[in-house]
Amino acid sequence: SQTIHQWPATLVQPVGSPLSLECTVEGTSNPNLYWYRQAAGRGLQLLFYSIGIDQISSEVPQNLSASRPQDRQFILSSKKLLLSDSGFYLCAFGTGVYNSPLHFGNGTRLTVT
Amino acid sequence: QQQVKQSPQSLIVQKGGISIINCAYENTAFDYFPWYQQFPGKGPALLIAIRPDVSEKKEGRFTISFNKSAKQFSLHIMDSQPGDSATYFCAASEDQGAQKLVFGQGTRLTINP
Numbered sequence: 018s019q020t021i022h023q024w025p026a027t028l029v030q031p032v033g034s035p036l037s038l039e040c041t042v043e044g045t046s047n048p049n050l051y052w053y054r055q056a057a058g059r060g061l062q063l064l065f066y067s068i069g070i071d072q073i074s075s076e077v078p079q080n081l082s083a084s085r086p087q088d089r090q091f092i093l094s095s096k097k098l099l100l101s102d103s104g105f106y107l108c109a110f111g112t113g114v115y116n117s118p119l120h121f122g123n124g125t126r127l128t129v130t
Numbered sequence: 131q132q133q134v135k136q137s138p139q140s141l142i143v144q145k146g147g148i149s150i151i152n153c154a155y156e157n158t159a160f161d162y163f164p165w166y167q168q169f170p171g172k173g174p175a176l177l178i179a180i181r182p183d184v185s186e187k188k189e190g191r192f193t194i195s196f197n198k199s200a201k202q203f204s205l206h207i208m209d210s211q212p213g214d215s216a217t218y219f220c221a222a223s224e225d226q227g228a229q230k231l232v233f234g235q236g237t238r239l240t241i242n243p
Contacts, residue, residue: 023173049229060136060219060233061174068228076230107173111229116162116181119231121173 019044023108023122030129036081036095038125040108043089048110050091051119052083055105067091068113103129133157136220136234144242149207151237153220156201160222164231165194165205168217177218178205210241 023040030036042048049068053061065083067073073083080099084092091108105126109119136153143149155163161182166174180187180194180203187194193206207214220234 051230053233060134060235061231063230063232066228066230074228109173113229116179117229118164118176118179119229121166121175123171123173126171 019110019120021108021110021120021122023125025125026123027126028128030098030127032100032129033097036093036098036102036127038093038106038108038127040091040093040122041089042091042110045089045110045112047088047113049113050085050089051109051111052081052091052093053107053109053121055107055124061107065093098129100129103127133232134220134222134234136237138237139235140238140240142240142242143210145210145212147210147241149210149214149239149241150204151218151220151239152202152204153234154200154202155222155232157222157224157232158201159224160232162223163194163196163203164221165192166219166221166233168219168236174219207239210239212241212243215239215241 020043051066052064055061063076067085081095107124108122111119134155164179165177167177168174178189178192182198191208196203218237221231223231
């Protein structure tokens with residue numbers, strides 16, 4: 018079966034520190050991968066998506082970057098965190114099949130202090 | 131740019147009642163409309179989805195109604211139960227291979243026993 022793992026579940030980091038959030042998918046090959054950020058009252062905002070290794074697109078200019086070192090691994094990074102980076106970060110995968118759903122991980126609650 | 135507008139932001143329904151959440155979209159190229167259910171501390175999970183070639187889809191107590199001309203769709207939860215208390219998101223995407231979902235702002239549903 019297809020599963021997605023995301024960690025850590027919670028993270029408290031000081032302003033200016035680096036960030037690395039990791040996401041891995043099992044049970045499928047060459048998935049589409051996504052990073053979303055969820056803010057209260059604003060739904061889920063797409064940050065990055067990748068339809069293959071070395072194919073990463075950014076949706077929103079910001080202090081974050083994404084990388085896909087392996088087919089089923091997606092990493093969200095920052096060199097220096099800002100207070101405004103606090104939020105709930107969700108990784109998701111899709112199969113790329115027409116009208117098929119996205120499957121989300123359980124998210125990382127990031128608090129920048 | 132908000133492409134999917136969702137209302138209400140919060141909703142309180144008595145047990146056994148009907149919960150109704152509405153969404154409106156702008157992009158006529160959208161052709162996939164899923165609803166996600168999210169419990170606290172968890173990632174969103176697909177609840178039900180519809181394509182624009184049908185006006186209604188029902189799965190158990192959950193029904194999506196779709197009005198293509200009005201660019202609106204809604205989720206109806208019949209015989210609402212306390213276990214349905216969660217945040218619900220509507221979403222939409224185009225079939226471009228990247229499966230980029232655009233989400234509504236979310237509705238926090240509370241079912242009173």
